[in-house]
Amino acid sequence: MKAVVFDAPGKFSIREMPDPEIKPDEVLIAVKASGVCGTDIHIYDGDFIADYPLIPGHEFSGEIVEAGKDVENFRVGDKVAVDPCMFCRKCSFCRENRENFCINLQAYGVHVNGGFAEFAAVKEANIYNIQGLSFVEGALVEPVGCGIHGIKQVGIDIGDHVLIFGSGPIGLILMQLCKNSGAATLTVVDLVEEKLELAKKLGATNVIKADDDLQEKLKSLRSEGFQVVIDATGSPAVVESMFNYVRDRGRILFFGVCPQKARIQISPYDVYKRELKIYGTFSLLHTSSVAIDMIREKKINAEALVSHKLPLDQFDSAFEMMHNRASSMKIIIEQ
């Protein structure tokens, strides 16, 4: 089969690989759609724990073409999306239903071959039926699942005024989730005009271009700040600035992935005096079914987040676009 292979950090090729062989508890999926994600870039760059050589791709969907003898609830022909996280179910985190911190966590496309290939072998425990969804929507189940996990951390109350930095695919998934959770207003900030236009189309109340007057513009909207401020940029400077816009007693969600070595300055006095709450969120945790329901019921417009669909052998152009995010939203490798 044809596959994208990361041979070592900084090195990838598109080449023939042996077809995967399934174990009794696995299915063979003919991959139809596979999303390119910032994490793939981190794995490629070598600043994310991964096992090489690796077929990357952790956001994918496809059709089952073979099922192992122990597979009980799926059959050949089923359309499925993959939750990439594999848990040991034995460690203390797994026993506390906090499997996203499983000390033996493994993920398709990170430690085990993933979805940038014609075929992928995946455990039954990791697949979800996506009847009623397109394959492209199926490829967005994972990022939507991560978004749902994040929104569950910070919690949206009815009537909250929410400020989101970043109008990329993740920012707009989070925005739509906040809208569904009863936020009164949604304000989205980004550098790129076209991305803000999409935010507006998908329900943003205010869209604001990040420029020199940003602080003034945001203060004029909510002089006493927003109940919830979310970073979907992964820029340390942006994360640091969130404290300027959060309302007293407000919540801040760190969703974007900042460089591991980045540091920001915050005022402990402010956190104390203003009763600020800071939330992290990592990966997803049993949120795939909810993500599928939200996409199927059109509560989340997933297709609108896709700017490019490319064949597998154009993976290099997809990767190039990912390095310069201004010109693209979600890129899907389609087969």
Ligand SMILES: [Zn+2]
């Ligand atoms: Zn991802």
Ligand SMILES: [Zn+2]
């Ligand atoms: Zn575990």
